[in-house]
Amino acid sequence: MTSAVEWDNQWIEEGLLKVRSNYSPIVIFETTDPKRLYQLKEYVRSNSELRGSEYVFVYDQWEGLAKLNPTAPGKEPEPYRKAVGNSSLAKKVEEEGAHLVAFKAVLKEVDGFLKKYRTIFMVQNVSENREAETGLQSALRAWAIDPNIVAKGSMVFLVTADADRICDEFTRELVVILRVDPSSSRERQAMVTATARELDLRLDSDRTGEVVMATAGMNLHQLESILLESYHLTKAFDLPAIKNLKSALVKRSGVLEVRDPQNGFDEIGGYQVVKEFVTRYIINVLRYSDRARRYALPLPKGILFFGPPGTGKSLFANALAKEINLPFINLVTENIYSKWLGESGQNLRNAIQLAEKMSPAVVFIDEIDRFGKRGGGGGDSAGEETKRVFSQFLEWLGRPDRQAIIVGTTNVPEHLDEAFTRTGRFDYKIPFLYPGPAARQEILLVHLGLKQGLRKGKPPLTVSEGELVGFLKQRVVPLTENFSGAELEELVTRAKRLAFDRGAEGLEQEDFLKAARTFRIDRERRQEIVEECLEQARRFTDDQAFLDAIEKEMDIEVGN
Numbered sequence: 001m002t003s004a005v006e007w008d009n010q011w012i013e014e015g016l017l018k019v020r021s022n023y024s025p026i027v028i029f030e031t032t033d034p035k036r037l038y039q040l041k042e043y044v045r046s047n048s049e050l051r052g053s054e055y056v057f058v059y060d061q062w063e064g065l066a067k068l069n070p071t072a073p074g075k076e077p078e079p080y081r082k083a084v085g086n087s088s089l090a091k092k093v094e095e096e097g098a099h100l101v102a103f104k105a106v107l108k109e110v111d112g113f114l115k116k117y118r119t120i121f122m123v124q125n126v127s128e129n130r131e132a133e134t135g136l137q138s139a140l141r142a143w144a145i146d147p148n149i150v151a152k153g154s155m156v157f158l159v160t161a162d163a164d165r166i167c168d169e170f171t172r173e174l175v176v177i178l179r180v181d182p183s184s185s186r187e188r189q190a191m192v193t194a195t196a197r198e199l200d201l202r203l204d205s206d207r208t209g210e211v212v213m214a215t216a217g218m219n220l221h222q223l224e225s226i227l228l229e230s231y232h233l234t235k236a237f238d239l240p241a242i243k244n245l246k247s248a249l250v251k252r253s254g255v256l257e258v259r260d261p262q263n264g265f266d267e268i269g270g271y272q273v274v275k276e277f278v279t280r281y282i283i284n285v286l287r288y289s290d291r292a293r294r295y296a297l298p299l300p301k302g303i304l305f306f307g308p309p310g311t312g313k314s315l316f317a318n319a320l321a322k323e324i325n326l327p328f329i330n331l332v333t334e335n336i337y338s339k340w341l342g343e344s345g346q347n348l349r350n351a352i353q354l355a356e357k358m359s360p361a362v363v364f365i366d367e368i369d370r371f372g373k374r375g376g377g378g379g380d381s382a383g384e385e386t387k388r389v390f391s392q393f394l395e396w397l398g399r400p401d402r403q404a405i406i407v408g409t410t411n412v413p414e415h416l417d418e419a420f421t422r423t424g425r426f427d428y429k430i431p432f433l434y435p436g437p438a439a440r441q442e443i444l445l446v447h448l449g450l451k452q453g454l455r456k457g458k459p460p461l462t463v464s465e466g467e468l469v470g471f472l473k474q475r476v477v478p479l480t481e482n483f484s485g486a487e488l489e490e491l492v493t494r495a496k497r498l499a500f501d502r503g504a505e506g507l508e509q510e511d512f513l514k515a516a517r518t519f520r521i522d523r524e525r526r527q528e529i530v531e532e533c534l535e536q537a538r539r540f541t542d543d544q545a546f547l548d549a550i551e552k553e554m555d556i557e558v559g560n
């Protein structure tokens with residue numbers, strides 16, 4: 001790191017406050033940033049109260065147990081070798097100090113210090129806990145309620161990526177768990193100013209503020225790389241460049257994709273009833289949120305779109321973000337599940353934190369049913385992990401202070417866990433059926449670039465636009481009953497391809513009929529799907545008027 005870092009110690013102080021308020025002498029700091037560890041050690045050495053500790057131990061599964069001299073800043077911890085009492089135990093620590101196996105011995109060793117002297121015990125880089133070998137949880141539970149430890153003012157700090165991986169639910173109740181922000185805005189502010197100074201870049205306070213805002217969720221190392229890269233590319237801290245670099249970084253995490261929303265409502269054919277509903281209950285409330293607050297209207301935070309594939313659910317989510325002018329974040333559920341045990345929970349946790357930092361934003365979760373069910377998975381550790389991911393997600397969904405507006409879609413609402421569909425998690429659950437005749441006509445026109453006001457590419461035609469529109473209405477629309485929007489789009493593509501392959505001047509009417517006939521669609525099955533979807537919709541909502549309108553829209557014929 002080239003710039004001097006001005007750390008914001010707020011997270012440590014928050015932990016200490018909890019200890020002092022007698023929540024627990026044990027604090028687990030969740031972070032993946034190695035710099036935070038360094039910061040914690042420095043804090044212990046510089047804080048007048050902590051410096052008064054009689055012993056400071058640091059344990060790392062690679063380095064083993066070490067003793068830190070609390071009054072010698074900058075001095076590296078020294079390996080701890082001394083035998084206290086039981087010499088065979090000390091020997092074991094010495095021999096196996098670098099291995100996790102020795103952790104058990106370390107814990108026993110430190111136990112005595114914590115109870116007899118004012119001691120700080122820091123544990124770092126414990127990424128997973130094999131309880132049988134380490135006994136860590138048992139130790140934490142015992143320490144959490146030990147009156148001697150509290151009386152001495154001893155403390156235990158654990159730094160880990162994921163508290164869930166080292167403690168079970170019961171233990172979590174007995175300790176303080178704090179998630180460390182990748183960076184606070186104060187830290188980013190300092191970093192931006194310092195980097196600008198180093199680069200001899202003049203930066204007004206507005207621009208600094210914008211950069212600080214736009215880089216929320218990044219750690220300081222990432223921030224610095226982004227700043228330097230932006231400078232390298234544009235000779236400035238250019239906001240669009242910074243946003244792009246951040247998106248690229250976020251994408252590397254694999255779980256989130258940030259996009260500017262592409263299409264608005266005008267590129268969606270038909271679905272007038274849903275458009276009106278979404279505009280009234282979601283868009284307007286968010287767009288005029290101050291006014292909505294004055295009326296004490298709740299702001300929508302979760303919406304579920306359900307219905308068969310290709311009916312425009314993702315399209316609507318995108319349009320929603322565009323209409324309310326919010327970033328669109330795609331949470332790629334399949335990338336959450338890692339083959340590495342314990343990483344899935346970690347992935348989701350990071351994604352949630354990042355998404356919250358970037359919010360208000362629309363967080364889109366396609367096929368939300370992938371999160372499975374509470375009881376899902378086997379009894380093995382992979383099954384445990386799936387359950388953990390599920391409950392983490394549910395916790396986020398139900399969090400009252402959630403900033404992200406979650407738009408989830410599913411083709412199989414019946415597979416969703418009841419916890420998802422219970423009232424409160426999603427404000428609205430909106431069914432997407434196959435488009436009715438008028439909607440099909442409009443969708444065809446959208447994809448032919450013939451819808452008014454759209455700047456989509458128009459293919460060459462051998463008939464006049466007016467004639468083609470009439471032909472689609474009379475001949476093609478009736479052939480496409482229970483086609484999805486995606487299939488209608490595909491129909492247009494196939495028609496274009498037929499004309500293209502023929503080497504024709506342009507599309508002929510016949511091309512559309514030929515293209516339509518290439519689809520094999522099981523109408524009966526689709527009719528059943530519509531019925532199932534409507535039945536599900538009735539189960540989800542008591543807004544009968546809305547459902548009636550949706551059903552009615554399926555029968556609306558093409559107007560003139």
Ligand code: ADP
Nearest residue numbers: 268269309310311312313314315443485486489
């Ligand atoms: P879903 O999310 O329901 O599976 P999508 O929104 O991904 O469906 O739809 C796939 C594609 O089909 C869209 O990108 C769009 O091109 C087309 N499409 C679907 N519905 C419509 C519609 N009502 N108007 C225009 N295009 C549509």
